[in-house]
Amino acid sequence: MPRGLDPPPVETEKKSGKLVAHEIFRNTPDDVPRKRGSSPEGRVSFPEYEELLSDRPEKFSQEEVNYREAEGEEKCKLCFHFFTQGGGDRRTVCEIFRPSGEDESVNPGYVCDFFTKDSKEYPLLEEEDK
Ligand code: SF4
Numbered sequence: 001m002p003r004g005l006d007p008p009p010v011e012t013e014k015k016s017g018k019l020v021a022h023e024i025f026r027n028t029p030d031d032v033p034r035k036r037g038s039s040p041e042g043r044v045s046f047p048e049y050e051e052l053l054s055d056r057p058e059k060f061s062q063e064e065v066n067y068r069e070a071e072g073e074e075k076c077k078l079c080f081h082f083f084t085q086g087g088g089d090r091r092t093v094c095e096i097f098r099p100s101g102e103d104e105s106v107n108p109g110y111v112c113d114f115f116t117k118d119s120k121e122y123p124l125l126e127e128e129d130k
Contacts, residue, residue: 061099065112077108
């Protein structure tokens, strides 16, 4: 291995004046949650993080977007706004529409008037509605 790629010995790093990870965390204020691998500077607090997660954004209802069973080739599963949530139950959701049932998934075979593949073309909207 070329000498330049050798990892610096720990002793050399300390002598050079750099702080190693445990020394950085020792120097952070007590009110900053400490966790290995994270940077305390500019980070939000844990209550702010929890508040963000609890704030479910408003979304349109079924009637407002005319959500319905698809008859043509346009379907939710091909839409720019459709995605599958991770986790065990693999729910499918939409960025702009929320079904009325609390844990109801967006049906991949349904569609609404705001279907779009690329957020530029809206084939199910009339020109005057754009
Ligand atoms: S077609 Fe409508 S309901 Fe379906 S994913 Fe797209 S925006 Fe959401």
